[in-house]
Amino acid sequence: MVSPLEAAVRGPLGELGFRKREAGFTIDLASGVLGWVGLNTATEHYPKGVCEVLPVVGVRHQSVERAFDELLSLRFKRYGAPTISTPLYLIMPGGNTYTPWIFNAFDKPEVTANEIAAAVNEYGLPWMKEKVDLQRIAEYLEHEGHGFLLPEYRVPIALAFLGRSAEAIAMVEARDAIDDRSQYHSFSQAFSEWISRISG
Numbered sequence: 001m002v003s004p005l006e007a008a009v010r011g012p013l014g015e016l017g018f019r020k021r022e023a024g025f026t027i028d029l030a031s032g033v034l035g036w037v038g039l040n041t042a043t044e045h046y047p048k049g050v051c052e053v054l055p056v057v058g059v060r061h062q063s064v065e066r067a068f069d070e071l072l073s074l075r076f077k078r079y080g081a082p083t084i085s086t087p088l089y090l091i092m093p094g095g096n097t098y099t100p101w102i103f104n105a106f107d108k109p110e111v112t113a114n115e116i117a118a119a120v121n122e123y124g125l126p127w128m129k130e131k132v133d134l135q136r137i138a139e140y141l142e143h144e145g146h147g148f149l150l151p152e153y154r155v156p157i158a159l160a161f162l163g164r165s166a167e168a169i170a171m172v173e174a175r176d177a178i179d180d181r182s183q184y185h186s187f188s189q190a191f192s193e194w195i196s197r198i199s200g
Contacts, residue, residue, distance in 0.1 A: 004105035005039060005053060005113075012117030013037065016125070021079035026060070027125075034060040035128035036082040037120055042100070049105035054089070055116055057124035058082025059131045067157045068150075071190045072183070083154060084131060084140045092123050134158055152179070153187060165199050 002010075002020075010020055018025040024038040036058040041051045060082040069076040089099045103112045131137055138158035145151040152175050159168035169192070176188040 004049065004109060005041065005051065005103050008103070008105075008109040008113035009039065009116055012114050013120065016117060016121050022077075023080060026079055029059065029128060030132045032062040033132050034062070034079070034082075035125065036060050036085065037124065038085070039116075041103075051103050052100040053103045053112070053116065054087055054100045055120065055124070056085050057088050057091075057120065057127060058085030059128050059137060061134060061137055061158070063161060064134070064137070064154060064157050067161075067194065068153060071157070071187055071194060072153070084137055084145060084149060086127070088119055088124055091127050092119060134162060138162065152184070156191065160195050160198065165195055169195060
């Protein structure tokens with residue numbers, strides 16, 4: 001079921017080239033690379049039909065995500081979560097201040113929807129286009145990627161695709177030595193086999 005917010009933003013984002021997916025909205029940026037917009041909401045302390053909206057923009061590199069899912073034994077979703085992402089307000093002027101939009105389904109919802117789309121167009125799309133290249137994605141993950149982006153998994157995958165296999169292997173081995181999660185140990189073993197396969 002489409003929420004009133006999704007219904008309101010679908011048109012304005014569609015005019016920019018975004019299509020509604022199961023998780024967010026996507027746009028083709030380059031072969032195998034998608035731009036992504038998600039709409040986080042908060043309804044606590046608001047009446048019915050009203051919510052805070054925190055748009056998040058991102059870039060999804062399909063090869064990285066396919067390998068990520070393979071190595072963690074997950075089902076690949078073509079339009080799943082982005083490889084890198086950031087709250088939209090952080091890349092806007094005054095971005096150090098948390099600034100959500102207030103969406104009211106009963107009071108000019110199209111105005112808020114248009115404002116969100118305009119901000120995506122002015123600030124989000126340029127941010128995405130700057131990070132189409134896998135090198136830029138890897139750098140963002142390594143230096144600015146927060147824990148929820150799981151850089152300990154995605155950075156070595158990206159490095160492997162960039163031809164930096166030795167660096168990727170060393171990174172995984174070093175992390176595996178200090179990470180007590182059984183999941184990471186399983187990833188490390190699978191990664192070793194996978195990188196040998198793609199490098200050979």
